[in-house]
Amino acid sequence: MAMNYDHLMSLRMEDMKFSYSDRETILYALGVGFGRDALDKNELAFTFEGGKLKTVPTLAVVLTRNSLLADCGWNYSKVLHGEQRLELYRPLPPQGDLIADAHVSEAYDKGEGKGALVLSEINVRLKSDGKPLFKVGSTIFARGDGGFGGPAGNGPAPHQVPDRMPDTSCILETRTDQALLYRLSGDRNPLHADPGLAQKVGFPVPILHGLCTYGTACRALLTTICDYDHTMICGFDVRFSAPVYPGETIITDMWRDGNIVSFECRLKERDVVVIRNGKCTLFS
Numbered sequence: 001m002a003m004n005y006d007h008l009m010s011l012r013m014e015d016m017k018f019s020y021s022d023r024e025t026i027l028y029a030l031g032v033g034f035g036r037d038a039l040d041k042n043e044l045a046f047t048f049e050g051g052k053l054k055t056v057p058t059l060a061v062v063l064t065r066n067s068l069l070a071d072c073g074w075n076y077s078k079v080l081h082g083e084q085r086l087e088l089y090r091p092l093p094p095q096g097d098l099i100a101d102a103h104v105s106e107a108y109d110k111g112e113g114k115g116a117l118v119l120s121e122i123n124v125r126l127k128s129d130g131k132p133l134f135k136v137g138s139t140i141f142a143r144g145d146g147g148f149g150g151p152a153g154n155g156p157a158p159h160q161v162p163d164r165m166p167d168t169s170c171i172l173e174t175r176t177d178q179a180l181l182y183r184l185s186g187d188r189n190p191l192h193a194d195p196g197l198a199q200k201v202g203f204p205v206p207i208l209h210g211l212c213t214y215g216t217a218c219r220a221l222l223t224t225i226c227d228y229d230h231t232m233i234c235g236f237d238v239r240f241s242a243p244v245y246p247g248e249t250i251i252t253d254m255w256r257d258g259n260i261v262s263f264e265c266r267l268k269e270r271d272v273v274v275i276r277n278g279k280c281t282l283f284s
Helices: 005-010 022-031 041-047 057-062 178-185 195-200 210-224
Strands: 012-020 079-088 096-109 116-126 132-142 168-173 233-240 249-257 260-267 273-282
Touching (some): 005 096, 022 057, 022 178, 022 210, 057 079, 057 132, 057 233, 079 210, 168 210, 178 210, 210 260
Antiparallel strands (some): 012 096, 079 233, 116 132, 260 273
């Protein structure tokens, strides 16, 4: 089935139920690099339930995996995760029962041979009180599906980082086994584990999940800007631009203007920008 605009815009899933415990909260924190120093009390607050367990805000993006776009008709082999957005209405609890509604919010046709953009959105509320908890948005670039008949366009304009030297930077090393650990948070795509498959599609080794890079960027802001206070972050938006190989070093450059922290992530070893147009919003 080829991709069809009317079908895309009709896709929705309502009242999906999800649950998570402190196990998922801790596993996610370990997967994005927390706990490297097991004696650091700041790190331990995200990886040990013995005290008041803190949550990494970007945990939200892995809590409601669903099949909304499973039958949208695109050529899956040419699909790229282009952007990720997160809006938190209040800090994530370390465990909870969730109810989620998902739908395709926008779709743009860039033209035959030029691909398509599909934007989806998941609105999540906490079952215990029925109140909104967070909203997740993503943009998928379907490289092989231009000319499907949707409206022309490029989607929302990306956030622009300031044209000045960064106010601060954070250097974080990834581990060579980090993709193997992160995949236990839900994304079992063999591209992140199978060396043979990675080489077949053009990578020398399995690549790090884009959302692991996303979580690592959040870790950089938590440790550098927020002094490990996870309740400060209420928004986290990025545009992905290149993959990371496990074991590489991610440098996150940050610019703070009021409650907005702009950021970009680049690799020390290859001098490649892997996240552009980053925007972290802090609770006022």
